[in-house]
Amino acid sequence: MSCVIEGKYCHLDYSDFPELQNRAGQLQEYFDIKYPAILRLVGLPFRQRVNICMDKTACGAAKVGDNDIRFNPRCIHVEDKGFLIHEGTHVAQNFQKCSEWLMQAMAEHVRLELGWDNPKCPYQFQPQMIDCSSGLTGQNFRVWADFFKWLTERYANKGDLLVDFTAALKKDPPDNEEGFLTEAFGKPSCQLWMEYVGLRLQ
Ligand SMILES: [Zn+2]
Numbered sequence: 001m002s003c004v005i006e007g008k009y010c011h012l013d014y015s016d017f018p019e020l021q022n023r024a025g026q027l028q029e030y031f032d033i034k035y036p037a038i039l040r041l042v043g044l045p046f047r048q049r050v051n052i053c054m055d056k057t058a059c060g061a062a063k064v065g066d067n068d069i070r071f072n073p074r075c076i077h078v079e080d081k082g083f084l085i086h087e088g089t090h091v092a093q094n095f096q097k098c099s100e101w102l103m104q105a106m107a108e109h110v111r112l113e114l115g116w117d118n119p120k121c122p123y124q125f126q127p128q129m130i131d132c133s134s135g136l137t138g139q140n141f142r143v144w145a146d147f148f149k150w151l152t153e154r155y156a157n158k159g160d161l162l163v164d165f166t167a168a169l170k171k172d173p174p175d176n177e178e179g180f181l182t183e184a185f186g187k188p189s190c191q192l193w194m195e196y197v198g199l200r201l202q
Contacts, residue, residue: 009035011049016056022072030081030117031088037114038088042106043111044170050091052084063090082117085110095169099189101136101144106162108145109152115183127153127200134192140153150196 003021005012007028013025031052039046051068057066058072069087076083089107116123125146130138136147148161155161161184168175180186185192 007032007049009046009049010052012052012054014054016052017073020054022173023073023078027081027084032086034085034114035088035092038085038092038110041110041162042089042092043160044092044120044166050088061063061199064088064092067091074096077118077120079120080118081112082115084110085114085117091120093166095174097174098169099136101139102148102177104141105144106166109148109162126141130197130200132197133202146200147193147196150199151185151192158184
């Protein structure tokens with residue numbers, strides 16, 4: 001049986017879980033409200049409707065391909081809707097090349113701006129979450145998001161960091177990420193990170 005909901009900004013397939021019709025409808029409505037807001041925040045135009053699929057073989061929430069969000073509803077808490085903002089940001093930006101920390105930081109940043117929407121697991125950043133030994137790799141998403149927020153505040157007199165950085169990374173060919181940071185802040189990511197850690201752990 002094929003179970004599909006045609007939304008304005010998404011096409012939601014819940015054929016693997018026909019019993020979850022209500023939840024599918026709620027998520028489609030949620031996505032159709034949030035996706036234009038995501039596009040506005042990152043400064044990109046609407047390209048095409050996103051294929052969202054409840055996939056019993058998927059583990060957790062994952063973006064697969066250029067225009068797909070596949071997730072297993074059994075792996076995501078029934079009250080967590082905000083994960084669609086995170087994954088929707090990945091699909092909207094669809095970078096060809098971007099560091100993991102930056103990609104996840106932007107997606108979490110957008111989610112925080114538009115609504116965390118997971119009452120069972122509230123967002124809380126604590127400086128103790130920073131792992132001083134591992135640089136920008138191996139940090140959790142909340143630390144990356146806080147680092148990006150800190151960069152955004154430092155960039156505020158120049159413009160909107162999320163919009164400008166997204167535009168730079170969407171150019172063809174994309175701007176060099178470290179080149180963008182050095183031009184914007186006068187130093188590369190590793191030095192910015194050290195400065196951030198020093199301030200947060202003061
Ligand atoms: Zn992600």
